[in-house]
Amino acid sequence: MARLLIVEDDPDVRDWIAHCTLRDGHEVRGVADGGGLRTLREQEPAYRPDLVLMDYALPDGDGVSLLEEAQRWWSGLPAVFVTVQWTGEIIERIQGTGAERVAKPFDPDDLRSAVRRSLDEERRV
């Protein structure tokens, strides 16, 4: 079991990601955007997720920048990007983070596998 944090502005998509990952027994929380993430950090300084499931196109910024910000608080935080395949430039930016990428719409098993692989990788490190 791991603590997962979903950053996704669309509540229906966020809930669907949660629905998929809850089956593996993870503890799941969600925020809509960067603002929500910062509020969570301020209100619960003790909280540290094991993995973040990140959208790229967020209302108040992009997911790669937000991940970099989050990794300053939570060093080594692994991530899985759950996002629409966009331009080559965005895909390259996501690849640059070293995180896995799951394209919407996704197969729940693919998402769970990506989560599992990222957590395993983190544990090995």
Place this chain on the structure above:
Amino acid sequence: MTRARLLDLSGFAAYFLLAAVLGRQTVLPGVDLALVWPAAGVGAAWLAVNGWSRWTVLDAVVLFVLSWLINDLTGASTVLAVALSVATVVQVLVFGFLVTRWCPAWWGFGDDPPPGVERLRDFGYLLAAALLSACVSALLGPAWVLSFEDSNWMAVGSWVVRNGIGVVAIFPLSLLLRHVVRSHDRRRGPADHGPMGRQSPVELVALVIVTGLAAWLIFFVNGDLPVPFLLLTASVWAGARFAPGIADVHAILLSGFVVVAVLIDQGPFSMIADVDARLLVVQAYIAVIVVVTLTLSIGRHESLVLSERLVASEKAATAQAALVRTIVDTMADGVSVIDTSGRVVLRNPAATDLVGRQQLDRSGAVDIDAYGIRHVDGSPMRPEESPMAIALSGESVENLELVVSNPSAPDGRLLQVTARPLPDTDPPLVVVVYHDITADRRERDELASFAGVVAHDLLNPLTIIEGWSEALLEDARSDVEVDRDMQVMQLDRIQRAAQRMQHLISDLLAYTTARNLKINPIEVDLDALAQDVARARVEASRVKGDPEPVVTVEGPLPAVLAEPVLLRQVLDNLVGNAVKYVAPGVRPEISVTAGPAHDGEGRPMVLIEIADNGIGIPEGQHARVFDTFHRAHQDGYRGTGLGLSIVKRIAERHGGSAAARDRDGGGGTTMSVTFPAADAQS
């Protein structure tokens, strides 16, 4: 072919007979050889027509027979007649041998004879071939025997001079005459340029009169004065001022006059007692006349041809330069040519349009710093990194993208620049070409952004539909008791996602329609249209169970000229936004007003304003809300980001505009659009 050739043969035979008969009339008493022998030139021209061919033998035989016949009939002994005839044939054949090597165009030209001798170099060859062939015929022919029998070496010299000059004077004139008569591609003379310009018929008449008068004075009036050389001035005049054909005729006629004078013992030459010496002196005198006249005239001709070519080249170069300049000046791409000291050699108007006015430092060199050049990422470009500087260092720069930002392009202009050193230029030059890619790049970025947003806004709801329907399906297939509320919640998510997709697709279609639909403006009752839109919105809210909006149409509204379908879309989008963007639990209150206005060019318009009590537009976003896919409120309010860009597009296509501002005296927004007033039509 044979018939034509036989006719040609007869013509040349007659021509040769005439020349030979005339020549034989110039035999001085006490000598065997005639004073002049134009038949040598005729014989050369005769055989030159066909060159080396099977006709050569026939031509040579006929030439020999005619020569022998004339000599025989005009009093030469049989031995002498045969010897002279053999020598004549030998001379022509040797002449042919030499010109075949030196001036092949003169031998075997057939029906395309060259227009005489046109270059001084060729005249030199003619002179050499004529004299060498005369020498060979003199040494190898019967003249050799003749001179040894008489022990008179002067006769050998006499043969060489008269036969050589006979060819030099007659051969080019024969070529020219045949060219004039027979050539399919008759060449005109060169245009007159410079100091040796056009000679008039008056000048020709003057030449004839002066030559005749001078000859008469020198040979008949003051015949005992040894001044025949004065007559050479007339030859110089003819050669320096007239075409080779006229000059040659002048030389032949003048020579003829001198010969006649000598034959009748008139003029300075008659004072030379020794007849052989007199013969040689007269022949030398005639040779000087012919050679001087033709040298000057052919030199003049060649100079005129070269001048004409030069003038034509200059004209062509000027025209070419003007054409290139016009092309460069009308190009949409900017072009600058700069020398190594940084001075501008050429700059077209497009360069000024694209990078601004020329910026020079105190030394007059291009001041790169002053153009405000930046890299595409926004960082400043150092002068030594500029394409111009790189090209000046000898390297080429291909399609470098940079941004120019200066007073002529305050928003920055994206340019693709190619700079190359120009090869073979002294002093070295570089050319810089600027291609404006601002619009292309903006369009490309917009397209990419458009595709990305559409993909994002369709794939997100698709994720919801696919995901939650799969969850429902799994539940339905399992034996587990499923919570009914949960199922409703999942179906509700699916339905809302489908509606989002439908809205986006509808808006995309509306956006396309707003761009492409042909506008046929008619008078539209704005008041009735606004009431209708308001009613529909109130009804929709009632159906959904939302707070019913209060829409006040403050009529009567003036009629407008518009495409009714598009105007309805505008009002519906604006009222729809006013209904949607209110704080939770607040009843939307909307007023629709309209009044007269004018556009920038003074045309009467109707200003339609829709004011609401909504959440308003964040500071600084009032203009951007009309951008495609821009969403001022992304948190809690669903939208495609297309509604207001559709409004703006439709208004602009009608010649109007769209704007947004905070509502006067309170929260909310006032959206305004202008459309042409119907009154203007009446």
